Amino acid sequence: MNVRLYLWQRLTAALLVPLVVVHIAVIFYATRQGMTAADILSRTHGSMVWASYYAVFVAAASIHGAIGVRNVLTEWSPLNDRRAGLFAVAFGLMLVALGLRAVAAVVLS
């Protein structure tokens, strides 16, 4: 890992801490209130706040996870740094696509 990747990983980690805390708090709230999927979707539908919140979440998690996977591959697989980097970029893009698809399903549907 070089200094650029190090800073991106720390920065996204710092961003993810409050995002994860709120995410878990919302899960607790929704389950304790006995809300159904339909109840939740009715609240998130058309909400720019939740769309923005989870779009940022997806972006931060994708960058953070991809850098971590790159490190794991560099250290524990036969891939060299360049190939591990290419794999990590592909992995990160997949996380972005899957994550944004989920956000769209919750906000737009």
Next chain:
Amino acid sequence: MLGELSVSLWRGAEAGRYETYVVPQRESQTVLDVVTFVQRHLDPTLSYRFACRVGVCGSCAMTVNGKPRWTCRTHVSKVAGGGRLEIGPLANLAVIKDLTTDMAPFFEKWQQAKGVFAPSKTRHDAIAQIRPDSPARLAADAAIECINCGVCYAACDTVRWNAEYFGPAALTRAWTLVNDERDGGNAARLQAVAAFGGCHACHSHQSCQELCPQALNPTAAIAGLKRRAAAAYLKGEIKT
């Protein structure tokens, strides 16, 4: 004589095996004493390195019962559980023969991490005035007592996983020079340690500081380098 020790020594190069020897146990016996006994009395073809025998030269480090140790200052009584000793070459370095490893990559990485003093003045300039209690001078103590034994390098998980990682000794030396007010090579040094294989690869497992025979703390030095290099990158002083 107190009894006998069962000692397994690595014989051969990368492909080799442990062979067992019986060595008389003595008071205040060091691991190096044991290895020397085998070479002088049981098998003169045994290869190993030592020089000073008093913990100054850093040449006698070996793997003792699974952990890297300076053998001349490691008492058998402290490490031989049940009278058993297994002594091998240092990990993370290629084995030349028996207990000797090729230390060249270890020292080459000191060069790559710019662990060499870069003078900023000439002999015609006045001697630098440095307060002994200044924060930079205190931080520069990090590697001053390092004896280049390679124990931290052999103990490091990151070195084992990433062949390009500079390792604790080289980075601690770089941190000492980063804090040396007389040194003029910090731009190139921070550039070197901020690259792949540099300080940011460290996982802070702290095996280096746990096993350093000089009780140095390379993990703290590397953490300092991480902060300094990150700040230099954010200021645009270095690039990736």
